[in-house]
Amino acid sequence: MKNRRVNLLVLLALIPCLLFAQKGEQFDTSPDTIYHFIDSLNQAAFNMKRSKVNQALKLLDSTKSLSIQYKYHQGLSTAYFNEAGIYQQNGFSKRALGIYQMAQENSSRYQDSLNLVKINIQLASYFAEEGKLDEALKLDNESLEISLRKGNKKEVANIKNSIGLIEIKRKNYPKAESLLKEALQISVKEKYIYGQKKAFYNLGLLARVKNDTATARAYFQNSLSLDMLLNDHYGMASNNFQMAEILVQQQRNSDAIELAKSAYSCAVLSGAYNLMTKTATLIRQQYQRSGDLQHTSAWQDTLISVLVTKNENETQYASNFIEIVKDKESQKLTAESEKEKANQRANNQLLIILVGSLMLVVMALMV
CATH class of the missing domain: 1.25.40.10 (Tetratricopeptide repeat domain)
Known part of the structure; x- marks a missing residue:
């Protein structure tokens, strides 16, 4: 019993020692592990962009921050590349061009030939x-x-x-x-x-x-068929639209409308405003040719809605484009601060685990 009390006192004394010893230490994570994680996030975002645009963009925001924080230049270029691809796919070519040029600049500076290509x-x-x-x-x-x-x-x-x-x-x-x-x-x-x-x-x-x-x-x-295998809604929309246009040339208007509607649905899922505009226009024209005024009017309203939304987004992206550059610089300035915060959070979690483990031992010794 005496030895148990001695052990208890020793352990209680060790807790503050461990706390002070741990304070100020940096959380050490292998760069290879971090880089692999960033690569995985980039790949996930690339896969998502075909069907889940908003989720892909949010994921890329995290990827860019991590890449800057850990000075992973290849990961940053890949994130920019994927982000630009999303805007290009959705018809916002000017914003896409600016981000591609940022990716090009970053890859050229660090001789990242893989991304540069x-x-x-x-x-x-x-x-x-x-x-x-x-x-x-x-x-x-x-x-x-x-x-x-x-x-x-x-x-x-x-x-x-x-x-x-x-x-x-x-x-x-x-x-x-x-x-x-x-x-x-x-x-x-x-x-x-x-x-x-x-x-x-x-x-x-x-x-x-x-x-x-x-x-x-x-x-x-x-x-x-391959787009369906990849769950690539943008690709599905593109192929269905092309085949719908062929059906129009063959004067198979009903078939063309059905295929164009399928293309429109896929375009909506991928957020591709250019394709949405083209398909809605084709559908409206075919209904108009067949004398179906009710459906013509409905698809005219759809087309107007798409164009208004696209123009609003283009205006917003144009006015906010400078924020891309500002964001790039601010991320650089705050990278070290964020790294310190992340390390401190990791240290705190480690301390909790250490203290919790020690308390379990203390309780066992008290029995």
Whole structure:
């Protein structure tokens, strides 16, 4: 009993010693563990962007903060890349461009060639949409050279898909077809589903401009099947819209309306305002042609609502774009402070565990 009391007194004396000894110590977490966690968050956000846009953006906010806090430059570029992709997908191309350029700047500064290739491909896509085909091709060729040197076959497939689209715009159809089929072949060999579905979709676009509607529909259907496998609502909306337009050309108005409605539903789920606008316009036009005034009016209201919401968001994003840069700087300034707070919280949790364990031992000795 005497020895037990001595042990009890010793343990009680140790508690304040442990508290003071623990105070000021830093919570040590392996950088590799943190980086892996950030990479996982980025991948989760990338997967979510196809169907859960708001959740993806919130996740990317956390990823950016962690990347800055732990000076993980590659993780920050990836987060910017994913964020820009969401805005581009949803039709806010100007905001997307600004964020892509921030990602490009960050990747160039820290010689992150892996992300730089991905970013340049998307910038090339933006320039191609703006009609700046020479600038787009220059970026894609630079990216292709890097990817071939690094042996990154999936990115090679992505770049060939991108250049193929540029060649379609330049009406160089034989070269476009060759590039897109190469992209498809590489993607199949690498079991790269995203590359496959993009190649099928782009080959469908090529077949459409060549007025080969049967081949185009087959390609879009193949792409749609892979989109469904990926749960990619944006891709599903795009493919269904293309096939609906083909049905309109064939004067199959009822079928076109049903497929366009499916495209619209998928566009809503992905938050893609440009696709929502296109599909709502197509549906309204088909109802108008058939003389269905009630449905024409209803879809006119839907179209107006979509356009108003899109314009409101564009205005908000334009006026708040400076906040992106401000946020970037403020995150840098507060990174160390946040790290200290995080370490202190971790220390406090560790102290609670230590004290709790000691108290359990004390109680056992008192029995």
